[in-house]
Amino acid sequence: xxxxxxxxxxxxxxxxxxxxxxxxxxxxxxxxxxxxxxxxxxxxxxxxxxxxxxxxxxxxxxxxxxxxxxxxxxxxxxxxxxxxxxxxxxxxxxxxxxxxxxxxxxxxxxxxxxxxxxxxxxxxxxxxxxxxxxxxxxxxxxxxxxxxxxxxxxxxxxxxxxxxxxxxxxxxxxxxxxxxxxxxxxxxxxxxxxxxxxxxxxxxxxxxxxxxxxxxxxxxxxxxxxxxxxxxxxxxxxxxxxxxxxxxxxxxxxxxxxxxxxxxxxxxxxxxxxxxxxxxxxxxxxxxxxxxxxxxxxxxxxxxxxxxxxxxxxxxxxxxxxxxxxxxxxxxxxxxxxxxxxxxxxxxxxxxxxxxxxxxxxxxxxxxxxxxxxxxxxxxxxxxxxxxxxxxxxxxxxxxxxxxxxxxxxxxxxxxxxxxxxxxxxxxxxxxxxxxxxxxxxxxxxxxxxxxxxxxxxxxxxxxxxxxxxxxxxxxxxxxxxxxxxxxxxxxxxxxxxxxxxxx
Amino acid sequence: xxxxxxxxxxxxxxxxxxxxxxxxxxxxxxxxxxxxxxxxxxxxxxxxxxxxxxxxxxxxxxxxxxxxxxxxxxxxxxxxxxxxxxxxxxxxxxxxxxxxxxxxxxxxxxxxxxxxxxxxxxxxxxxxxxxxxxxxxxxxxxxxxxxxxxxxxxxxxxxxxxxxxxxxxxxxxxxxxxxxxxxxxxxxxxxxxxxxxxxxxxxxxxxxxxxxxxxxxxxxxxxxxxxxxxxxxxxxxxxxxxxxxxxxxxxxxxxxxxxxxxxxxxxxxxxxxxxxxxxxxxxxxxxxxxxxxxxxxxxxxxxxxxxxxxxxxxxxxxxxxxxxxxxxxxxxxxxxxxxxxxxxxxxxxxxxxxxxxxxxxxxxxxxxxxxxxxxxxxxxxxxxxxxxxxxxxxxxxxxxxxxxxxxxxxxxxxxxx
Numbered sequence: 001x002x003x004x005x006x007x008x009x010x011x012x013x014x015x016x017x018x019x020x021x022x023x024x025x026x027x028x029x030x031x032x033x034x035x036x037x038x039x040x041x042x043x044x045x046x047x048x049x050x051x052x053x054x055x056x057x058x059x060x061x062x063x064x065x066x067x068x069x070x071x072x073x074x075x076x077x078x079x080x081x082x083x084x085x086x087x088x089x090x091x092x093x094x095x096x097x098x099x100x101x102x103x104x105x106x107x108x109x110x111x112x113x114x115x116x117x118x119x120x121x122x123x124x125x126x127x128x129x130x131x132x133x134x135x136x137x138x139x140x141x142x143x144x145x146x147x148x149x150x151x152x153x154x155x156x157x158x159x160x161x162x163x164x165x166x167x168x169x170x171x172x173x174x175x176x177x178x179x180x181x182x183x184x185x186x187x188x189x190x191x192x193x194x195x196x197x198x199x200x201x202x203x204x205x206x207x208x209x210x211x212x213x214x215x216x217x218x219x220x221x222x223x224x225x226x227x228x229x230x231x232x233x234x235x236x237x238x239x240x241x242x243x244x245x246x247x248x249x250x251x252x253x254x255x256x257x258x259x260x261x262x263x264x265x266x267x268x269x270x271x272x273x274x275x276x277x278x279x280x281x282x283x284x285x286x287x288x289x290x291x292x293x294x295x296x297x298x299x300x301x302x303x304x305x306x307x308x309x310x311x312x313x314x315x316x317x318x319x320x321x322x323x324x325x326x327x328x329x330x331x332x333x334x335x336x337x338x339x340x341x342x343x344x345x346x347x348x349x350x351x352x353x354x355x356x357x358x359x360x361x362x363x364x365x366x367x368x369x370x371x372x373x374x375x376x377x378x379x380x381x382x383x384x385x386x387x388x389x390x391x392x393x394x395x396x397x398x399x400x401x402x403x404x405x406x407x408x409x410x411x412x413x414x415x416x417x418x419x420x421x422x423x424x425x426x427x428x429x430x431x432x433x434x435x436x437x438x439x440x441x442x443x444x445x446x447x448x449x450x451x452x453x454x455x456x457x458x459x460x461x462x463x464x465x466x467x468x469x470x471x472x473x474x475x476x477x478x479x480x481x482x483x484x485x486x487x488x489x490x491x492x493x494x495x496x497x498x499x500x501x502x503x504x
Numbered sequence: 505x506x507x508x509x510x511x512x513x514x515x516x517x518x519x520x521x522x523x524x525x526x527x528x529x530x531x532x533x534x535x536x537x538x539x540x541x542x543x544x545x546x547x548x549x550x551x552x553x554x555x556x557x558x559x560x561x562x563x564x565x566x567x568x569x570x571x572x573x574x575x576x577x578x579x580x581x582x583x584x585x586x587x588x589x590x591x592x593x594x595x596x597x598x599x600x601x602x603x604x605x606x607x608x609x610x611x612x613x614x615x616x617x618x619x620x621x622x623x624x625x626x627x628x629x630x631x632x633x634x635x636x637x638x639x640x641x642x643x644x645x646x647x648x649x650x651x652x653x654x655x656x657x658x659x660x661x662x663x664x665x666x667x668x669x670x671x672x673x674x675x676x677x678x679x680x681x682x683x684x685x686x687x688x689x690x691x692x693x694x695x696x697x698x699x700x701x702x703x704x705x706x707x708x709x710x711x712x713x714x715x716x717x718x719x720x721x722x723x724x725x726x727x728x729x730x731x732x733x734x735x736x737x738x739x740x741x742x743x744x745x746x747x748x749x750x751x752x753x754x755x756x757x758x759x760x761x762x763x764x765x766x767x768x769x770x771x772x773x774x775x776x777x778x779x780x781x782x783x784x785x786x787x788x789x790x791x792x793x794x795x796x797x798x799x800x801x802x803x804x805x806x807x808x809x810x811x812x813x814x815x816x817x818x819x820x821x822x823x824x825x826x827x828x829x830x831x832x833x834x835x836x837x838x839x840x841x842x843x844x845x846x847x848x849x850x851x852x853x854x855x856x857x858x859x860x861x862x863x864x865x866x867x868x869x870x871x872x873x874x875x876x877x878x879x880x881x882x883x884x885x886x887x888x889x890x891x892x893x894x895x896x897x898x899x900x901x902x903x904x905x906x907x908x909x910x911x912x913x914x915x916x917x918x919x920x921x
Contacts (some may be wrong), residue, residue: 027582452895493895500747
C-alpha cells in the first residue's frame with residue numbers, strides 16, 4: 001500500500017510536471033518558414049519611412065518601432081538573423097533632434113508631442129543630445145536615411161560631414177556612413193543582404209508637395225545637380241536610379257520586396273485643413289467682400305478685353321457669404337494680369353490642399369494693427385501654404401510614373417511589390433484590421449478614441465509606431481504570398497500612438 | 505472547533521478554481537474521489553454540502569469532516585497567425601471544507617458547513633498579449649451554512665439552511681492595448697475588495713425507496729456578490745501625466761453572480777461492499793450576463809459581456825470497502841463549459857473538461873478516518889476568442905488556442921461519535 005501511494009504520488013507529479021501542451025505548439029521548429037526567401041541577413045533601404053522617423057525626427061524609443069525592426073522581430077520566427085539600426089544611445093532624453101558641434105542643428109528639432117495645457121503639437125521642450133559629429137562609421141541593417149531622395153542613395157559625399165555646410169550631405173547618413181564618400185547603397189550592400197526591402201522615392205515628390213509646390217517640376221531634366229530641394233525629380237532619373245539600386249541589392253541573388261509611393265491625399269499633412277475653414281456671418285462677409293470689389297471689377301475689365309475667359313473670371317471672383325468660406329490664395333498658374341495691376345488671386349476649391357501648418361496661420365493678422373489683414377481672407381495665402389489642384393496633378397503625374405517604374409523593375413527582377421499606395425489609400429475610407437479595429441488617416445484630434453486609433457504621427461507625414469506596424473504587416477503579407485513564406489503577422493493595436501504631456 | 509475554523513479561514517482565505525466558470529468542485533474528499541457525486545449518498549458530514557437532507561440518516565451522534573486541497577492549474581495560450589505564446593502559471597489554490605452534524609433526536613439533525621465552492625486564480629505574464637483583458641485575477645468566496653435535516657419518515661427526509669457568503673476579489677488588467685506612461689510602462693488598473701457579504705440558501709430532499717437505493721435532490725440558490733461604493737479600491741497605475749488627473753484612484757462598484765445549482769442523483773448498493781452513485785448537476789450560469797465595473801473617474805463604466813449559458817455536469821462514482829480499514833473510491837465526470845463562442849475571456853479560460861478522480865479513506869479506528877483524493881482535469885485544446893473588448897467605440901477580438909489542465913490533491917479527516 002505504502003509503495004502504491006508513493007507510485008501514485010510520482011505519477012501525479014509526472015502528470016502535472018508537463019504543462020498543457022498543444023498538439024501543434026508554434027514554438028516548435030518548423031512552424032514558421034521563410035519559403036524561397038532567406039531572412040538571415042535582412043537589409044532595409046529607404047528614407048525616413050524606413051528609418052522609423054516619426055513626430056518630426058528619429059528618437060530612441062520611436063526607432064524601435066521602425067517597420068523594418070518590427071519585421072525583423074517577426075523574421076526571427078523564420079530564420080531571421082540579428083537586425084541592427086543606427087545607434088541612438090546618445091539620445092538620453094529620448095527626444096531626437098540633432099546637435100552639430102554642441103549646438104542645435106536648425107531644422108532638426110526634438111520630437112513633436114501634444115502639450116495638453118495648450119492643446120496642440122509642440123517640440124518636446126528638452127535639449128537634443130544627439131551629436132551629428134559623433135560618427136559611428138558602421139553599416140547597419142536599417143539603412144533608412146531620412147530625407148533621402150532616390151538619387152541620394154547613390155550619391156558619394158552624402159555622408160560627408162564636410163558637405164553639411166553646403167547642403168550636399170545628410171546629417172542622418174553622416175552619423176553612420178562608413179567613410180566620408182561612401183554611398184548609402186554601398187554601405188547597404190556591404191552587409192551582403194540575403195533579403196531586402198526598398199522603399200524610396202517619396203521625397204522625390206514629397207518635398208515639392210509639403211512646400212506647397214514652391215519647387216520646380218524637373219521632368220525632362222536629367223541633371224540632378226541642378227535640382228533645388230523642393231523640386232520634383234525627373235521620372236527618367238528616378239527609373240534609372242531605381243534600376244541601379246535594385247541591381248546592386250540583387251547582385252548576390254538576394255530576394256526582396258519593393259514598395260510603391262502613396263498619394264498625397266492619403267497623408268494628413270494635406271487632408272486635415274479644409275479648403276473652407278473660415279466661418280463668417282453675413283456682416284463680416286459683406287465687409288470682406290468690400291475689400292475685393294476692386295479686384296472683382298478688374299477681372300470683368302480683363303475679360304472685356306479678351307485677356308481671360310468668362311470661366312476664369314468665375315474661377316477668380318472672390319465672394320464670401322454667411323457660413324463656411326474658402327480661403328483666398330495666390331495661384332501662379334492663373335493668367336498673369338500684372339500689366340493691369342491685377343494680382344493672381346482666387347478662392348480655394350475642394351481640389352486644393354492646404355498644408356497642415358496653415359492651420360496655425362490662417363486667421364492670424366498679417367498686420368497686427370489692421371483687422372482687415374486676416375491671413376486667408378484680406379491677405380491671400382502665399383503659394384507655400386497650399387498645394388493647388390494643378391500642383392497636386394504635377395505630383396500625381398510624377399508619382400504614377402515612379403510607381404510604374406517600381407512595378408515594372410520589380411517584375412523584371414521577380415521581386416515582391418508591397419502596394420503601399422493602395423494600402424494607405426484604404427486609410428481614407430477606413431482600414432479594418434483582422435481584430436476588428438478600424439484605422440483612418442485622420443490627424444490626432446485630441447479625443448480619447450484617437451489615442452487608440454491614430455496611425456499618423458504629429459508631423460502629419462510619417463506614420464507613428466502603430467502606423468508602422470500596419471506597414472510592417474503589409475510587407476509581411478506580401479512576402480508570405482510571393483515567396484511562399486509563413487512569417488507571423490503584426491497586430492497594430494498593440495503599438496503606441498501619440499505622446500501627450502501635461503505641460504511642455 | 506471554533507478556533508480551528510478560524511484558523512482554516514485565515515489559512516485558506518485564498519481559495520480557488522477548477523470546474524466550469526469560476527466554480528470550484530472540491531467539497532469533500534470522500535465525494536470528490538467518487539467523481540464529486542453525493543446528492544444521494546449518506547456517508548459522512550460531507551452531505552451538509554451535497555444534500556443536507558442526508559445528514560439525518562448518518563450513523564452516530566456527531567459527524568465531522570474537515571479537509572483541504574491544493575489546486576495546481578495551468579493554461580497555455582498561443583496564436584499562430586501572430587506568433588504569440590503565453591502561459592498562465594497560476595498560484596496554487598487551496599479550497600477547504602469543514603462540516604459538522606449533530607443528531608439532536610432521531611428525526612432532527614443540526615449542522616454547520618463551511619466551504620469554498622467558487623473562486624478563481626489566474627495569473628498571466630504581466631503585459632502579455634491579452635493583458636487588456638486580464639493580467640491576473642483572484643476571486644474567493646467562503647460559504648457558511650447553518651443546516652438542519654429533518655426525517656419525515658424512514659424513506660423521506662428534507663434539509664437545508666441559509667448561506668452566508670463572504671468574498672473577496674482582486675483583479676488587474678491593462679487599460680487598453682497600447683496606452684503607456686512616458687517611460688513606456690503600460691497603464692493598468694487593479695480593483696480590490698474583500699469582506700463582500702451576501703446571503704443565499706440551500707434545500708434538499710432525500711428518498712430511500714429500499715435499503716439499497718437512495719434518490720436525492722439539492723438546490724443551492726444564486727447569490728449576487730455586490731461590491732458597493734466604499735467596499736473596495738480601484739488603483740490606477742502608470743497613466744501618462746496628461747491623463748493621470750482623470751484617472752484618480754478611488755472606489756468602484758461591481759456585481760458578480762455565484763450561480764444557482766440544481767443537482768439530482770441516485771446511489772445504490774449492488775453488494776455490501778460496493779456503492780455506486782450518479783449525479784446530474786445543472787448550473788444556472790445564464791445569471792452571468794456581464795462583468796460590469798463602474799469607476800468614478802474618467803474610466804467610467806467598463807462593460808464586459810459574458811453571456812454565459814447554463815451548463816451541465818454528468819458525474820459517476822463508486823466506492824469499495826476493500827478491507828475493514830480501507831475504502832477506495834474512483835469516479836469520473838464531464839463538465840460542460842458555460843462559455844459561448846466569441847466570449848472566451850482569458851480570465852476564466854474554462855473549456856469543456858473530462859475529470860478523473862480517485863481516493864481512499866483509511867479508518868484509524870472506529871471514530872477517526874483519513875480521507876484523501878486526487879482529481880485530474882483534462883481539457884482538449886480549443887480555438888476561441890473574446891470579441892467584445894471595446895476600443896475607441898469598436899469591438900475588437902482577442903483569440904487563439906487555449907489548453908488547460910489542473911490537478912487537485914487533498915487530504916482530510918473525518919470523525920464519527
